[in-house]
Amino acid sequence: MSTVLDFSPLFRSSVGFDRMLNALENARRVASIDNWPPYDIVKTGEDEYRITMAVAGFTEDELTITQEQSMLMVAGHKSGESEENGQYLHRGIAGRAFQRRFELADHVKVVGASLVNGLLTVELKREIPEEMKPRRIAIATGEALPRVEARKTETEKLAA
Known part of the structure; x- marks a missing residue:
């Protein structure tokens, strides 16, 4: 009994795994006769x-x-040069x-x-x-980073 797997749902719900899924698909098709x-x-x-x-x-x-x-x-x-003269019995x-x-x-x-x-x-x-490669990011201590203030829109300026 052979089990057939359908990888199409994985193609629809994953991004960037094309090579892996294609490799799985190809491995499923390979005949096991070639050993x-x-x-x-x-x-x-x-x-x-x-x-x-x-x-x-x-x-x-x-x-x-x-x-x-x-x-x-x-x-x-x-x-072809390596063929020996003679008849093989086995x-x-x-x-x-x-x-x-x-x-x-x-x-x-x-x-x-x-x-x-x-x-x-x-x-x-x-x-x-x-x-x-993974790298560690240093965390700064002491001074806080300067805050970025939100720009006031034209309507807020007019209302003030």
Whole structure:
């Protein structure tokens, strides 16, 4: 049994959450059949994340990692040169091309990537700009701020 969620009431009653609601809508539509290559997403710190993908058989030259705005794309394409001579009796190591997409939150950037023992690791960090970080506002003590007096309108001047 499948549960279908309707996000249209949220679109009508919220402002500025378009990207989040679109991401939820897109996630609902994604088929769960595409589960290769397997991957883990780990939160390693307050604003740090790690994506680890099992890409056995791929070299650094056959993998591409691209970040465009809030989308991280990891793709792998096997080169034809690596085919070994012989007939496979069983082929359990997948070598097919793939493209995996990850929707990133605002201000999340890729800080590094490595390929060790068939595991591709992509390090991510949320870097909030200084002007968007919370700041404390000092409260002045002692002298009160000068009062702003309301202007008298023409009718009040005439009545006086």
